[in-house]
Amino acid sequence: MNRLSEAAKRRYPRKAFRKKLSFMFGGKANMAFGVEIGEGGMSIKTNETLAVDQKLILNFFLSEKDFFSIRATLRNVASLANTTETIYGVSFDDVPIALRRQIRTYVARTI
DSSP: OOHHHHHHHOSSOEEEOOOEEEEEETTEEEEEEEEEEETTEEEEEESSOOOTTOEEEEEEESSSSOEEEEEEEEEEEEEOTTSSOEEEEEEESSOOHHHHHHHHHHHHHTO
8 A cells, every 4th residue: 555545544644753652562661763643643663563453552752741641552564674673553542632632733833
């Protein structure tokens, strides 16, 4: 599937989110790098092997002072050529309205 069709089916726009974050699954914590973020979810890049429908807890700073910990579900996987890293698309579960607004503002301000 090409990037245009992936972006077209998204409900919310996404913007670059090149920040370190942590995520938890199966009782252990791991590090990842953000790729993109939007109101409905984000994409992350990691060496960990994850499965579609895997439940995660994502921990990240949207700005220097705004820390969030949110439940998410892994929705899709894209392996990167010539690397051990994989990009995973995750959707946020039950996003608090305050976080949704902050992400919307972040996306709008970085357009």
